[in-house]
């Protein structure tokens with residue numbers, strides 16, 4: 141089934157970081173039972189799928205071995221039978237195990253550049269895939285992001301990665317694209333990507349936006365000391381992204397995001413019920 145039928149606009153993707161060091165919720169869900177319970181709560185709150193991550197990609201984060209990433213995510217996925225799961229990884233071995241355990245979508249922040257085996261694996265499993273833009277690599281990406289025009293460059297990158305995915309045998313209807321908010325971008329560049337999201341929507345694939353709790357939101361509110369945006373600011377930017385055509389909103393605060401998007405969608409329709 142095409143991804144926009146399986147996860148129609150708007151879908152909220154709930155974030156479950158099974159890591160000790162994620163920027164917004166690191167360390168909260170290191171016990172598998174806690175991560176499983178939290179993921180199930182996010183689904184009850186209305187998440188269309190949950191994004192399970194065993195490696196932090198925050199600026200400056202250290203890389204994690206395959207063994208350690210598997211140790212973190214395997215018991216969680218094993219406990220999530222019946223839940224729509226996305227696996228946030230750039231390692232093919234981790235994605236493969238996750239797909240065996242029922243994950244449907246591979247959320248690869250390197251857009252199939254991080255592991256030479258990833259594209260073939262996704263193609264072979266007929267899995268959904270999210271291709272995300274990133275300039276540089278997590279350890280150093282915020283040091284000096286440079287673009288002539290961030291929107292055209294991100295669009296050109298996503299078009300190129302989509303063509304690559306298709307050339308590797310991944311069906312286009314299974315692919316969604318993501319501008320990679322905070323991945324090698326200044327706060328102004330992050331805002332510009334949402335402001336001109338129509339350029340990315342025009343590529344013709346569903347767009348994922350993950351702005352939840354990111355530090356640009358704290359900067360907008362004048363809190364330059366904080367690396368974490370507030371819930372209200374996260375919800376506000378999710379609505380702005382939705383209104384500009386985003387299909388999947390990646391969010392930590394699922395209920396609040398869903399309520400806000402439901403109202404924005406009702407305004408877009410002009411009717412209470414769909």
Ligand code: HH2
Nearest residue numbers: 157162163164196197198272318321350
């Ligand atoms: N952002 C993060 C991680 N994965 N995947 C997609 N597709 N888009 C995003 O914007 C995105 C992502 C970073 O946020 P978080 O998971 O909260 O933190 P960390 O990477 O530190 O675990």
